[in-house]
Amino acid sequence: MNDSGIDLRELYQDIIxxxxxxxRNFRALEHPTHLARGHNPLCGDRVTVYLAVEGDxxxxxxxxxxxxxxxxxxxxxxxxxLKGKTVAEARALFAQFHARxxxxxxxxxxxxxxxxxxxxxxxTGVKAxxxxxxxxxxxxxxxxxxxxSGLAAATVKTx
Amino acid sequence: MxxxxxxxxxxxVRGFDPRAVRREFPIFTTHPELVFLDSGASAQKPRxxxxxxxxxxxxxxxxxxxxxxxxxxxxTDRFEExxxxxxxxxxxxxxxEIVFLRGATEAINLVAQSWxxxxxxxxxxxxxxxxxxxxxxxxWQMLCERLGARLVVTPTDPTGEFDLAAFEALLSPRxxxxxxTHISNVTGTLLPIARIVELAHAKGAKVLVDGCQALPRMPxxxxxxxxxxxxxxxxxxxxxxxxxxLYGRYDALQSxxxxxxxxxxxxxVEYAKTEFQDPPHRFExxxxxxxxxxxxxxxxxxxxxxxxxxxxxxEQALTGYAVDQLSRIPDVQIAPGGQHQLxxxxxxxxxxxxxxxxxxxxxxxxxxxxxxHCAQPLMEKLGIAGTVRASLGVYNDEADIDRLAxxxxxxxxxxxx
Numbered sequence: 001m002n003d004s005g006i007d008l009r010e011l012y013q014d015i016i017x018x019x020x021x022x023x024r025n026f027r028a029l030e031h032p033t034h035l036a037r038g039h040n041p042l043c044g045d046r047v048t049v050y051l052a053v054e055g056d057x058x059x060x061x062x063x064x065x066x067x068x069x070x071x072x073x074x075x076x077x078x079x080x081x082l083k084g085k086t087v088a089e090a091r092a093l094f095a096q097f098h099a100r101x102x103x104x105x106x107x108x109x110x111x112x113x114x115x116x117x118x119x120x121x122x123x124t125g126v127k128a129x130x131x132x133x134x135x136x137x138x139x140x141x142x143x144x145x146x147x148x149s150g151l152a153a154a155t156v157k158t159x
Numbered sequence: 160m161x162x163x164x165x166x167x168x169x170x171x172v173r174g175f176d177p178r179a180v181r182r183e184f185p186i187f188t189t190h191p192e193l194v195f196l197d198s199g200a201s202a203q204k205p206r207x208x209x210x211x212x213x214x215x216x217x218x219x220x221x222x223x224x225x226x227x228x229x230x231x232x233x234x235t236d237r238f239e240e241x242x243x244x245x246x247x248x249x250x251x252x253x254x255x256e257i258v259f260l261r262g263a264t265e266a267i268n269l270v271a272q273s274w275x276x277x278x279x280x281x282x283x284x285x286x287x288x289x290x291x292x293x294x295x296x297x298x299w300q301m302l303c304e305r306l307g308a309r310l311v312v313t314p315t316d317p318t319g320e321f322d323l324a325a326f327e328a329l330l331s332p333r334x335x336x337x338x339x340t341h342i343s344n345v346t347g348t349l350l351p352i353a354r355i356v357e358l359a360h361a362k363g364a365k366v367l368v369d370g371c372q373a374l375p376r377m378p379x380x381x382x383x384x385x386x387x388x389x390x391x392x393x394x395x396x397x398x399x400x401x402x403x404x405l406y407g408r409y410d411a412l413q414s415x416x417x418x419x420x421x422x423x424x425x426x427x428v429e430y431a432k433t434e435f436q437d438p439p440h441r442f443e444x445x446x447x448x449x450x451x452x453x454x455x456x457x458x459x460x461x462x463x464x465x466x467x468x469x470x471x472x473x474e475q476a477l478t479g480y481a482v483d484q485l486s487r488i489p490d491v492q493i494a495p496g497g498q499h500q501l502x503x504x505x506x507x508x509x510x511x512x513x514x515x516x517x518x519x520x521x522x523x524x525x526x527x528x529x530x531x532h533c534a535q536p537l538m539e540k541l542g543i544a545g546t547v548r549a550s551l552g553v554y555n556d557e558a559d560i561d562r563l564a565x566x567x568x569x570x571x572x573x574x575x576x
Contacts, residue, residue, distance in 0.1 A: 008522050012515075012573060021510075043514050043530050044544045066544055068512035069574070132518060 011125040011132070012069065020069030025062040025079035037155040038065075038142030040134060045071050049142040056086050061143075068135055074123055075139035081116040087147065089113060093120075094140050100124045101136050134158040172473040177556040180465065184554055185209065194525040194559045199344055199372060199503055199550025202397045204458075211457040212399065212450050223449055224423060224440070238449050241456030242439070245404050248459045249389060250380040253409055258439040259452050262403035263371050264294040266390035267338070269405060269442060270367055271298035273415040274336075278365075281307030283335045286364075288321060288350065289314050289540060290343035293533040295369045299338055308335070312536075319343075319495035321350045327358055334364040341373035345534045345546065347478065347496035347503030349373070356385040365411065371395050375462060376502050376551075377471040387411050393451065397553075398458030402451040405442070412438035419444040465553055474502045474551045477560065481549060484564040490575050491567065494546055505532075505546040508567065511574040513545040519573060520547070523566035525559075 029035075029050035038047045047065035051058055061082045063075045082090050093113055097120050099106035109117055126136045138158060145154040181187050183205045186195070195203060221231040223238045239254075246254040260266050279285075285299045289312050296310075303310045311334075313326040321339075330337075337359040342349050356366045367388035370379060375396040381389050388411065393402030407415075417424060417435050421444035426434045435441050462470070481504045485491050494505040508516055517529035530545040531538045538545060549563055 008519060008573070011518065017574065020515075044535070044538070045514075068514040070515070129518060132514070135514065 011129055013122045013125065015122045016069060016073040016125075019073035019076040023063075023072050023076040025076065025083075026064065027062050028064055029060055029062050032151070034146040034150050035153055036142045036146035036149055037153065038138040038145070038158075039155055040067075040071075040138055040158045042134075042158065043068070045135070045138065047071065047075055047139050047142055049075070049139060049146050051143070051146050053087065056088070058082050058085050058087065058090055063139060063142075067138070068132075070123070070126060070132055070135040071138050074136040077120055077123065078139050078143065081119055082143070085116075090143070091147075093117070094144060096120075097123075097140060098137060101126050101133055103127050172469060172476055175465070175469050175473050177473065177554055181554040181556075183207070183461075187554065192524045194562045196525060196527050196549040196551065196555065196559065196563060198375075198552030198555075199395070199548065200528050201394045201400070202375065202552050203554065204399070205397055205461050207461050208398060208454050208457045212454040215450050215453045220450070222446055234449060237453050237456075238447070241452040244456040244459050245406075248374075248379075248463070249404075249406050250382055251406050252382060255437070255439055256406055256409050256412065258405040258407065258412070258442045259447050260403045260405055260442075261401050261448070262392040262394070263369060263390045264392075264403075266388075266403055266405035267294055267367070267369070268298050269418045270388055270390075270407070270415075271302045273418040273442070274365075274411070275302040276306065277414065277416060279303075279306045279308045279335055282333060283308045284311050284331065284333045285309070285336045285338060286311045286313050286326070286329055286334055286359075287337075288312070288326075288339045290321075290346060290348055290537055291338070291340055291534065292344050292369065292371070293535070295338055295340060295367075296536065299336075309333075315343075315346075315348060315497070317495070318497055319346045319348045319500070320497035321348065321355075323351065323354060323358075326355065330358055330362045330364070332362060334359065334362050336365050336367060338367040338369070340369040340371075341379070342501055342503070343496070344372050344503065344550075345505050345532045345537055345548065346494050347372075347500040347505070347550075349497065349499035349501050352384045352386060360385065372502065372550075375470075376467065376474050376553075378467045381406055393455040393458060396455070396458055397461055398455035399448075399451045401448050402455045404455075407438070409438065412442070415442075417441050417444070421445050423447075462553075470553055471501070473553070474555075477551055477555060477557070478502055478504060480557060481551075481560045481563070484560055485567065488564065488567055488571065490571055494541060502551040503548060504550075505548045507543060507546055508571050508575065511570065513547045515574065516547045516567070516570050519570040520563070520566045523562065523569060525563050525566045527563070 032050040033053045034051040045067035050062045052060040061079045141156045145156045184203045186203045219233045221234040223235040245257045316322045365387040368386045370391040374391040389406040394400040424444040490509040513529035528548045
């Protein structure tokens with residue numbers, strides 16, 4: 001009974017279900033240097049991303065909020081891969097991730113980030129579910145907004 | 160309408176065959192396996208409407224109320240005939256009480272912007288219920304802000320029933336308008352409109368009813384209800400998008416200034432002064448959606464051919480069946496819709512986000528709406544981010560509900576462990 005021929009388990013892989021149920025780094029940072037909120041008005045999902053940047057390195061990253069399994073897992077996996085990265089590496093990861101979930105041009109991926117790109121791979125199942133792509137990218141957009149706005153607590157919205 | 164018994168094993172109404180009705184809807188020929196449970200958002204269109212609109216363009220189309228040639232006269236007749244159909248459908252006293260608009264949202268905004276400033280003073284109050292769609296909240300909120308009036312919210316009780324006692328306590332001589340839905344688009348609660356009108360009128364307040372969910376599925380008699388305004392969207396009543404009706408008691412419409420201005424709504428224009436037409440034309444500036452109105456008339460014919468008593472009975476039985484089937488599934492929580500829940504069942508699976516449920520159901524060929532249903536304040540009250548909403552149409556039957564229940568089970572197996 002699957003009209004589209006797309007396997008749901010490609011979207012809801014075990015790792016996604018696991019991170020959706022038991023998100024990692026799900027807390028507020030006590031002393032963030034950057035934070036921003038993401039809001040998807042369509043479904044009401046909200047996420048707040050906290051960063052502690054030391055020099056050019058992301059020393060700590062966490063998130064809070066409520067959302068579907070996809071956005072929760074995406075936020076959780078994002079915090080895992082971002083911790084310890086330089087800001088430049090983090091931006092490169094976002095570019096790679098964004099291209100992979102939207103089917104856009106990824107460009108060359110730095111070899112040093114390949115492990116992290118692989119870890120994010122399970123989320124690329126959303127490509128086959130266009131209305132759910134924003135769920136996966138929302139925490140990343142919040143992360144990017146946090147980098148830009150520091151502690152001004154910007155809010156990004158999916159259109 | 161009789162109270163809905165909430166336990167059903169079978170949901171068959173004698174003489175009504177949803178499978179035969181389904182054959183009148185070409186979408187199900189294109190998608191034979193589709194279980195469409197989102198008619199509350201927009202209903203599918205019967206062949207009579209789709210073909211009737213094309214036929215109108217082929218045979219009778221011209222602008223209305225303008226040409227002296229016979230084709231324009233024919234188009235005008237078809238357009239005004241649709242107005243008469245809407246009048247009869249609502250049992251309004253006079254067809255001049257029927258205004259063609261783009262939808263319920265536009266109709267509510269018209270009343271807010273035309274009636275509002277003429278009749279509201281600072282300190283006056285507008286009462287809405289806590290199960291309203293954003294379209295029956297925001298126009299009043301903006302109007303109140305503008306005029307220094309107060310928006311008052313009257314509650315439903317924990318069973319989903321409209322709380323008449325609480326409403327009565329909130330009514331006061333300051334109440335100028337009560338704006339309530341006939342059936343909640345989230346919980347399916349049927350509100351006791353006739354009683355609400357009686358209580359409101361006793362305080363001198365007018366009543367506007369959002370009939371979007373009720374009108375396509377139960378008899379509606381605006382004279383028996385006694386309301387001053389009744390609005391609905393054509394596309395939820397099996398008609399074309401971009402159509403809708405404002406019913407207003409003639410004396411109320413007559414007292415209201417024009418809203419939008421332009422051609423078709425004037426009697427004379429000089430640079431110094433313009434005189435406006437009487438209702439309904441006063442509120443229909445510009446060339447209307449002529450074919451849309453004709454299509455809406457055909458949709459109302461279609462609904463009438465099935466019989467609204469019959470549709471109400473069928474959908475009431477099917478609503479009960481859906482509540483029953485879903486409540487058998489562990490971890491499923493249904494938003495209570497009171498004693499007279501009709502055509503809408505909102506639910507959640509514990510621990511599973513509605514969007515994930517929606518995606519899984521879609522993969523099982525079941526189309527439902529998920530999210531806040533344009534009712535964020537109600538979601539806030541219920542303490543949830545959103546719900547999964549199954550809403551019925553004339554083409555649904557028990558087999559659709561069985562497939563919904565099966566898909567919900569599958570979803571639960573996937574997420575709840």
